[in-house]
Amino acid sequence: MEKLLLKRLSETTDEEKRILAGLPFEPKLYFSDKALIKSEKMLGAKGAEIGIKAHPRYAAFPEHGHDFVEMMIVLSGSITHRLDALSVTLRKGDILLMNKHVRHSIDRAEKPDLGVNIIMTDGFALSLSGELENTVFADFLKDNTKSDGTGAFLQFRTEGNKPAENLIENIIFELNETKTNTAILSRTLALLFSYLASKEDMLVEASTPEDVTARRKAEIAAYIKSNYRSARLDELGGLLFLSPPYLSKLISEYFGKSFKELLLEERLKRADTLITETGMPISEVIRSVGYENVSYFHKEYKARFGETPLSRRNGR
Numbered sequence: 001m002e003k004l005l006l007k008r009l010s011e012t013t014d015e016e017k018r019i020l021a022g023l024p025f026e027p028k029l030y031f032s033d034k035a036l037i038k039s040e041k042m043l044g045a046k047g048a049e050i051g052i053k054a055h056p057r058y059a060a061f062p063e064h065g066h067d068f069v070e071m072m073i074v075l076s077g078s079i080t081h082r083l084d085a086l087s088v089t090l091r092k093g094d095i096l097l098m099n100k101h102v103r104h105s106i107d108r109a110e111k112p113d114l115g116v117n118i119i120m121t122d123g124f125a126l127s128l129s130g131e132l133e134n135t136v137f138a139d140f141l142k143d144n145t146k147s148d149g150t151g152a153f154l155q156f157r158t159e160g161n162k163p164a165e166n167l168i169e170n171i172i173f174e175l176n177e178t179k180t181n182t183a184i185l186s187r188t189l190a191l192l193f194s195y196l197a198s199k200e201d202m203l204v205e206a207s208t209p210e211d212v213t214a215r216r217k218a219e220i221a222a223y224i225k226s227n228y229r230s231a232r233l234d235e236l237g238g239l240l241f242l243s244p245p246y247l248s249k250l251i252s253e254y255f256g257k258s259f260k261e262l263l264l265e266e267r268l269k270r271a272d273t274l275i276t277e278t279g280m281p282i283s284e285v286i287r288s289v290g291y292e293n294v295s296y297f298h299k300e301y302k303a304r305f306g307e308t309p310l311s312r313r314n315g316r
Contacts, residue, residue, distance in 0.1 A: 005173060006075060009054055010114050019058045049124035050185055052172065055079065055115040061106040069120040069144055071097045073168055077113030081106050083153065086212045087246060088205070090115070093159030095168075095196075099144040102151035116172060124186070131190045135197035155205040156196050164202070167192040216240065217254045220262075228266040229290040233259045267291065268304050275309050282309045 012020075019025075055072065063082075072079070074090040081088045081096060083104045090096055098104065100122065109115065122145050129141040136154060143149045158164035171188050196202055205212065223236050236259075237247045251259050267289040274285045283294065291297045301309055 005169070005176070006114075008176070009075065009116065009172070013054060013056065015056045016058055019056065025059055049121045049182060050189075051119045052176065053117045053119065055106075055109060055117055057109040057111065057113060060108040063103055063105040065103045066098070066100050066119075068100055068122070069098070069125040069141075071095060071118040071120070072115050073118065073172070075114045075116065077110070079106065079109050079113050079115045083151070086216075087242065088153075088155060089241075090155070091157075091159070093157060093161075093165070094204075095154075095156040095158060097140070097154045097156075099140060099149065099152050101144070101149045102153055118171070124182075127186065128190050128193065132193055132197065135194065136203065137193050137197060152207070153205070154203070156202050157204050158196075158202060161199070161202065163195060164192065164199075167195065213254070216250070220251060220254065224262055224266050228263060228270060229288070231263050264300060265304075268301060271297070271301065271309070272305065272312070275313050282313075285309070 072081075072090065072095070074092055074094050076092050078089055078091045081090070081104050083098075083102060088096060125141050126145055129138055132138050132141065140152055140154060143152060156164075158168065167188060171185065171192065174185055174188065207215075219240065220236065223239065224231055227235075233244045233248060237244045240247065242250070248259060251257070251262065255262060257265075271285050271289045274280050274288065275282065280288070286294055286297045298308060305312055307315070
């Protein structure tokens with residue numbers, strides 16, 4: 001991105017100066033009502049259909065919604081959004097497009113974390129859909145106008161892709177002009193969306209938060225089932241790109257149980273199959289499912305099945 005434009009966008013805003021001065025977070029500066037809804041009024045000029053606003057740093061944003069389509073582009077650093085139980089971390093060049101049915105919160109961003117929010121009215125977003133038929137954007141844009149629509153988002157990764165980077169720079173440059181040309185913006189956004197839709201490798205996520213939750217639950221369950229002998233929370237976190245503390249919280253929300261409890265259940269289930277269906281020595285069964293502490297295993301097994309491994313085998 002052109003250095004002078006990036007420098008201008010990274011300057012500390014009046015909002016950020018207020019936060020750095022230690023003044024409390026004021027929802028009324030950002031939201032239109034007690035339900036914490038960001039309004040199209042943020043567009044500024046009367047009758048405007050699209051606008052841009054630098055994402056305020058140095059404060060976390062509480063869960064909120066919008067009455068418009070919002071697209072965040074991260075220009076440097078990283079910014080993390082939380083959509084339901086889903087964590088989405090955007091890095092330099094990432095784009096997150098959210099329809100008006102999404103509710104989300106945003107973690108605190110620091111000085112290097114520069115993001116811009118592009119705001120589009122329903123009408124403006126829908127006007128783009130005609131040029132994006134049969135792409136990932138078509139249903140997204142149309143569903144946005146439904147009164148009973150579902151929260152949905154699209155995430156793209158553009159870093160290093162010159163055509164995408166040039167289109168993004170043109171959009172941001174035009175939005176920062178004193179008089180924005182909506183026709184140019186509309187055409188450039190349509191070109192950007194069309195280009196992104198043609199590059200499947202740039203699409204990181206296309207889903208509702210509920211869809212991602214279901215997929216992650218399946219991934220967690222599959223990991224434990226396949227790795228019950230040596231499963232570790234930090235290893236699973238690495239596979240899912242989630243920190244162990246946050247993943248632990250998600251598992252509790254998803255399953256109503258801790259990672260340790262889920263792992264214990266799987267190990268006991270596997271052990272019980274070996275005890276009741278094979279003649280494998282019980283000491284070997286215990287080791288085969290990942291336990292070294294024999295007395296602990298016997299205690300947990302009896303608590304689960306109501307009898308000792310030997311009595312359960314003899315009673316089969």
